[in-house]
Amino acid sequence: MTVGSSPNSAPFPVPPMRWDAWGDPELAAPLSEGTSTLIRGMLGVTGETTLPTIDPATVIVPPSRLSGEDLAALRAIVGDDWVSTAAVDRLLRASGKSTPDLLRRRRPHQDAPDAVVIPASDDQVGQLLTWCTDHRVAVVPFGGGTSVVGGVDPVADGFGATVSVDLRRMDALLDLDEVSQVATLGAGVTGPDAERLLGERGYSLGHFPQSFRYATIGGFAVTRSSGQASAGYGRFDDMVQAITLVTPRGILQAGRSPKNAVGPDLRQLIMGSEGVFGVVTRVAVRVHRRPTATEYEGWRFDSFDAAAQAFRAVAQEGVMPTVMRVSDELETALNLARPTEIGESGDKAVPGGCLAITTFEGSPTAVAARAGVVRETFAAAGGQSLGPGPAQMWEHGRFSGPYLRDALLDIGVGCETLETATTWARLAEVKTAVTTALAAVLPEPTVVMCHLSHTYATGASLYFTVVYRQEGDALEQWLAAKHHVTTTLTEVGASITHHHAVGRDHRPWMSAEIGDLGVAVLSAVKAVLDPAGVCNPGKLI
Ligand SMILES: Cc1cc2nc3c(=O)[nH]c(=O)nc-3n(C[C@H](O)[C@H](O)[C@H](O)COP(=O)(O)OP(=O)(O)OC[C@H]3O[C@@H](n4cnc5c(N)ncnc54)[C@H](O)[C@@H]3O)c2cc1C
Known part of the structure; x- marks a missing residue:
């Protein structure tokens, strides 16, 4: 089966995203002639790439292995309009966005899930998992498809077919408890939609990974994502108050108070589970009032070691900026902290040194107090202030x-x-x-x-x-x-x-990281929640 038309005109389009590259085709820009010559010269590149991009119309996707009867059963669960076997829809959910993924996309034969299924409720997800268990079909949960570790690859692993379960219909702000500052969001809400939905009520989530535009609440939770403002707002797993996991054995609901002593924290078991225990359908997260003040400050340090010592001092003091980031000498010289200027001759304000940036968000009083403490610590560690410019420029180009x-x-x-x-x-x-x-x-x-x-x-x-x-x-x-x-x-x-x-x-190194016993513990949990092993086979454990 060939794709036959642009993946961007799919019946179930994803937010503007090239199927074979990163991001919005409108925002992609070729390197300037000067930058290209500079980089090729620097690395000694003489020929062209061994793997050029290919025309999507010539891509070959294997036919779906699901029968008409199978598809009718899936449609009966989620509704007629929410199951697709169109090659373009399957291709858009066939991989994440690591460099190996993008290199594989430059080949004519592509692997893909056998169908894309888009449920709207816990009940539908539960029915899907039961049907897939009974019919030996693997389930690959799909959020924004921004995995860089092969998390959404359609691995059949002994099953007859794979379905991509896209969470995009679960896209609502379900509840906002303004007293406790806890918002409950559907798993398919994307980063920008979370900020929009919360922003309308005067709140912000404050989770800004570089994949922000596409990645989803469910994806953030199950990969234990960390955003650019982690210094101020914490990692995503720090923000989660409660989480709902639909498994082939039923619904696991974890978390009802900020902290408790009720045995091991099951929220932590669901976070990081990467779809292998089931499908996360909603997450309650801590939110913040939208900041009324923001301060930016760039810094120069003589070396990466000096900057790291200053960062350690700030973290150990416990008064953190919202964003705190430092590039080493090489990254500073190549301007990588400011991608819009890449290839230009490096940051003249930090010759031979390292560029650090800080931003502070909050109320004017809190921002001034935190910025004062950090400024004092950085100066004592040898930092030289460069004023607000570098941090503002970083923020401007941070997703490019x-x-x-x-x-x-x-x-x-x-x-x-x-x-x-x-x-x-x-x-x-x-x-x-x-x-x-x-x-x-x-x-x-x-x-x-x-x-x-x-x-x-x-x-x-x-x-x-x-x-x-x-x-x-x-x-x-x-x-x-x-x-x-x-x-x-x-x-x-x-x-x-x-x-x-x-x-x-990273799966082959799990035993080296958590030990064989650690892997056995996770496998035992999977055996309880997903006895047939249909949930995202070949991932995590
Ligand atoms: C350019 C780029 C920049 C990135 N920057 C960052 C960054 O700054 N910080 C960071 O932490 N990560 C970053 N990432 C990695 C990636 O964006 C994160 O892992 C993100 O959390 C994945 O979310 P997603 O919605 O796209 O999930 P997907 O890619 O769709 O899925 C990721 C994994 O989670 C599973 N999954 C997804 N949704 C659910 C669900 N509802 N229930 C159960 N399982 C589910 C999938 O099966 C898969 O195994 C970046 C990736 C790219 C390509």
Whole structure:
């Protein structure tokens, strides 16, 4: 079955998103001639990419393995209009958006779920899970499809077919408790819709991952996402008050008060479950009054080590900005904190040093007090204030970085990100280990840049961007590098992921991270909730 028309004219379109690249086609821009020449020269790229993009009309998607009777049964559950086997709909939900995903999208034969099914209620999700259990069909929950770890790949794993269960009809603000500042949102609400729905009532969620425009409340919860404002508002798993999971065995409802002592916290079991225990249909989250004041300040530090010490001092003092982020020397030199200026000659205000940015949101009094404490700590640690400009510019361009990756792939340059977390005591060692591991397996010169943007009292996440010359089979080249660097992370005792989650890609290292007993515990929970194993096979455990 060929796609035959643009995936963007699908019967069930996703928010404007290229099927074979990141984001809104309207916002994608090719690299300027100057930038392209600079990067190719820097990395020694001479030829064209080994994998050019392909015409969607020539893409071949296997026919659906579901029979007419199967589809009639699915339609009886969710309604006639909410089941599709159109190749375009299936293709739009066939993978996430990692670099390996985008490289696979440059091939004519594509794997895809056998149908897209869009339920509207807990009851419909429950009926779907029962039908899929009885008919040996795998279920892949789908939020925004922004997974970068193979989380939405249509893995059949011994089942007769796969269905993509898209949560987009669960898109409402179901409740807002203004006294407690807790909002209950449907799992399919996207980042912008959450801000719009809450904004109309004077509130904000404050969760802004770089995938904000597409990713959903359910996706944030089950991947334990961390947004750019994690310093001020916390990770998504810090915000969750209650969560509803529909499983093949029934509904698991967890959380009825901010904290309790009722045995292990089942909310934590559902968060991070990545669809393997069932489908999250709604989440109650802490929200904030919309800020009435915002302050921005950029800083220069002599080195990444000096900046990391300043960040540690701030986190351990406990008075945090809303956003706190620092680029290492290389990322600063290449302007990656301000993607709209990439390829220009680096930040002249921070020659040889590192650019840090802070923003503060809240009431004018709270903002002034927090900014004062942070300013004092940064200055004492050798930071030099650059005024509001750099932080405002970062905020302006903060969602545009991922578009660059597709432009780089088009000129034969590989680009991918990876992340980890460790303690402050091991931060420098882990940063060096990752950089060395990538340089050892990718062609010389490979550029490995790093930033800190999720900071805690006891440690931080390190986020790396890798840019390298593609050689041979571009997909195999990156998979080999990723394998080597993930193994290195386990060897140096750092986490295999801080917020990208496990999915299919990190699954082989789960025993190294949580031990065989840890994997057995999660498998036992799955056996209880999903005895037939239909929920997202091949992911997490
Ligand atoms: C360019 C880019 C930037 C990114 N930036 C960030 C970032 O800053 N911070 C961050 O944390 N992550 C980031 N990510 C990763 C990704 O956006 C997150 O993992 C996000 O939380 C996934 O949400 P989603 O709705 O798109 O989920 P999907 O990609 O649709 O699904 C992710 C996983 O969750 C499962 N799932 C989805 N919804 C449900 C549900 N309702 N019930 C049960 N299972 C479900 C899926 O089966 C899959 O296993 C980025 C990704 C990209 C491509």
